[in-house]
Amino acid sequence: MGKLDGRVVVITGAARGQGEQEARLFAAEGAKVVLGDVLDAPGEALAKELGEERAAYVHLDVTREADWAGAVAVAKDRFGRIDGLVNNAGILRFNELVSTPLEEFQALVQVNQVGCFLGIKSVAPEIGAAGGGTIVNTASYTGLTGMAGVGAYAATKHAVLGLTRVAALELAPRGIRVNAVCPGAIDTAMSNPEGVDPAATAELYRGLVPLGRIGRPEEVAALALFLTADDSSYITGQPFVIDGGWLAGVKLF
Numbered sequence: 001m002g003k004l005d006g007r008v009v010v011i012t013g014a015a016r017g018q019g020e021q022e023a024r025l026f027a028a029e030g031a032k033v034v035l036g037d038v039l040d041a042p043g044e045a046l047a048k049e050l051g052e053e054r055a056a057y058v059h060l061d062v063t064r065e066a067d068w069a070g071a072v073a074v075a076k077d078r079f080g081r082i083d084g085l086v087n088n089a090g091i092l093r094f095n096e097l098v099s100t101p102l103e104e105f106q107a108l109v110q111v112n113q114v115g116c117f118l119g120i121k122s123v124a125p126e127i128g129a130a131g132g133g134t135i136v137n138t139a140s141y142t143g144l145t146g147m148a149g150v151g152a153y154a155a156t157k158h159a160v161l162g163l164t165r166v167a168a169l170e171l172a173p174r175g176i177r178v179n180a181v182c183p184g185a186i187d188t189a190m191s192n193p194e195g196v197d198p199a200a201t202a203e204l205y206r207g208l209v210p211l212g213r214i215g216r217p218e219e220v221a222a223l224a225l226f227l228t229a230d231d232s233s234y235i236t237g238q239p240f241v242i243d244g245g246w247l248a249g250v251k252l253f
């Protein structure tokens with residue numbers, strides 16, 4: 001028996017990285033998964049690999065309300081209903097605040113913050129109609145603390161936690177739990193910008209992170225599974241940090 005047997009879960013940004021691992025794990029735990037992304041080729045390939053009876057890919061730019069309506073329609077058409085959502089899609093840009101172009105700031109707000117809002121707005125009524133379920137938003141440890149050089153990103157991830165708390169309050173009467181994952185550094189394309197030497201990155205995290213390494217996307221997927229499955233049945237409105245201890249405090253040696 002899987003932890004998500006009979007569940008239908010929409011996952012955004014599912015073509016690669018953490019979203020891909022969430023899709024793989026959720027499907028392995030018995031869920032039907034609707035994979036949304038703007039990277040159509042890898043998204044379609046993943047859905048094909050997971051199997052038609054278990055997975056469907058849909059082009060879903062999370063900033064576009066019409067795309068959300070399309071994703072809801074695909075989910076209902078293929079699997080009958082929706083009772084879970086993982087708002088995972090996100091983008092990151094490095095810039096000091098005083099050097100950040102307005103367009104860049106607004107692009108991050110659109111994808112990370114508006115995308116999460118539109119996901120809640122579009123999918124929560126469906127989850128309610130299905131009798132309840134779960135929403136997992138993807139914030140970041142920069143949703144709980146500052147980090148120089150990622151001001152726009154940190155602002156959007158703080159906003160995701162605000163959305164999470166308000167949605168938890170508003171949706172509890174409909175039987176919908178809403179929580180957030182707050183990953184630290186996770187080994188995906190996002191944290192490996194082109195031109196950065198992987199050996200230097202590994203060395204950096206050995207010193208910075210108490211557990212001595214960067215996190216794996218599979219580890220975040222395991223947390224998203226916990227927050228989607230009944231194991232977390234009495235938890236809502238909470239941020240869950242998964243960062244190898246980075247936020248625990250300052251490490252001098």
Ligand SMILES: NC(=O)c1ccc[n+]([C@@H]2O[C@H](COP(=O)([O-])OP(=O)(O)OC[C@H]3O[C@@H](n4cnc5c(N)ncnc54)[C@H](O)[C@@H]3O)[C@@H](O)[C@H]2O)c1
Nearest residue numbers: 013016017018061062088089090140183185186188190191
């Ligand atoms: N990797 C990290 O260190 C880290 C740390 C904290 C939080 N996060 C968050 O985790 C989430 C997943 O990131 P990841 O690490 O897997 O990075 P990633 O870049 O590998 O994956 C992000 C996915 O989101 C998709 N995406 C981007 N814009 C989109 C849009 N407008 N509509 C739909 N999909 C879109 C991308 O195509 C990609 O498939 C993001 O929200 C990110 O902010 C990542």
